[in-house]
Amino acid sequence: MTSTPPALGLLLDVDGPIASPITRSINLPEITRDLVALAHAGVPLVFNTGRSDAFIREEVVRPLLAAGLRADSRVHGICEKGAVWFSIGPQYGPAGTSEIHVDExxxxxxxxxxxxxxxxxxxxxxxxxxxxxxRAMxxxxxxxxxxxxxxxxxxxxxxxxxxxxxxxxxxxxxxxxxxxxxxxxxxxxxxxxxxxxxxxxxVVLGKDLGAKRALELLALDGALPLSWRTVGDSRSDYAMADWLDAEGYEVEHVDVRPSDGVPEKGYPIRVSASGAIHDEAGAEFLRSWLEQVA
Incomplete structure (x- = not known):
């Protein structure tokens, strides 16, 4: 368990920023590579998604394990918008996930x-x-x-x-x-x-509940990050940053599909400077954060 608060934590939607909305899988190898590198640099990663645990296990966890994710990494999954949660790593066996918790x-x-x-x-x-x-939705x-x-x-x-x-x-x-x-x-x-x-x-489910679950999981394995970056591709994903901001955390939100319009918020909102969207934008931001912590 880490006692020193990490400078940065990532709360990531999956479809769009990480997985291509076309192939429904991680289509860019650099995304997997940089996620693992960020985790190994001490950045906690939490996938906060509406997807099922089965999908995350197959499309996200398996590539992370294949890329060498270490057991000392702080990686967790929040699925079905907060109804399902678990931890991720090679210490949990070939599937790479801990016991699955469900709010029935x-x-x-x-x-x-x-x-x-x-x-x-x-x-x-x-x-x-x-x-x-x-399991719930x-x-x-x-x-x-x-x-x-x-x-x-x-x-x-x-x-x-x-x-x-x-x-x-x-x-x-x-x-x-x-x-x-x-x-x-x-x-x-x-x-x-x-x-x-x-x-x-x-109506209780949402990315805000997912954010709350994420911090509860992280509190079990170490200190909480000093600042957060949340990433999503829809208006509902802003709820992650809304919740963190309301709880007093420093947060910036990345919108990888800003065509719906970027709302005014009390925290910074980032979009790709190159005009990239979806997973290409996600890859850009992961790379930039890795450069900051490496």
Whole structure:
């Protein structure tokens, strides 16, 4: 356990900054190389993602282990926006992950998940797939065989059917600005459309909860960083930096897909100076941080 606070900690979304939104994997070898180098330089890394632990194990952990990630590195995973969490390293065996922790109180109703699975098979199987690796959320993801324009055309159709299904069960549900409370005026579930998927989840889940879980994990293996860099590709990812800022931490947020517009915040926001986006922008920033700590 380290007693000296690291100068820097990284809280990283995965799709976009680390994994290509096209291939859904780490497509740039320098990303894996620099992540491992940063970890070996004493920088804590936490992946804060809506992805499942199975996805992170296959697409992120395995490449890190293959690149030589050491057991003394401080690396953790927060999945499904805070519902699932674990630690990462070779000390946990060939899979590279510790025991998986799940907050079952935040899981979607089993019957709803089954209905959405059936709906995908019956009406949307040529466009999306149901992610059976999720433990708490219900996620439906674009097939890589169709283009973004085609996917975004069918996404709201599926989302509306999902909202109606939750309403039939007596729940309140929200999708972006469309809020449909229950009979008591409450909302329990959120439908979160992204550029490659729809996540259906508890309103408690989010990148802010993921940030809180991240610091709880890091507190178990050493001192907390003095400053933070958070990285994401959507407006919802700003919640990481919002939470850290509200808790009094020094933080800067990196937006690798600023086309949605960069909001005004009380902390610095960075975008690629070269105009790079997604994982190419992520690679640029990882390289710059490695140069600072090396």
């Amino acid at each position: 109180s935040l899981a979607m109703p089993i019957d709803f998940a089954a209905e959405m699975d059936e709906l995908v098979q019956a009406r949307f199987a040529d466009s999306v797939f149901f992610d059976h690796t999720k 219900v996620s439906v993801e674009q097939l890589t065989s169709i283009d973004t324009e085609a996917y975004l055309a069918i996404q709201p159709v599926f989302d509306d059917l999902a909202m109606a299904s939750l309403q039939r069960r007596g729940f309140g549900v929200r999708r972006v600005d469309d809020e449909r409370p229950d009979a008591d005026g409450a909302v329990q579930w959120r439908i979160d459309p992204t550029i490659i998927s729809t996540d259906i989840e508890s």
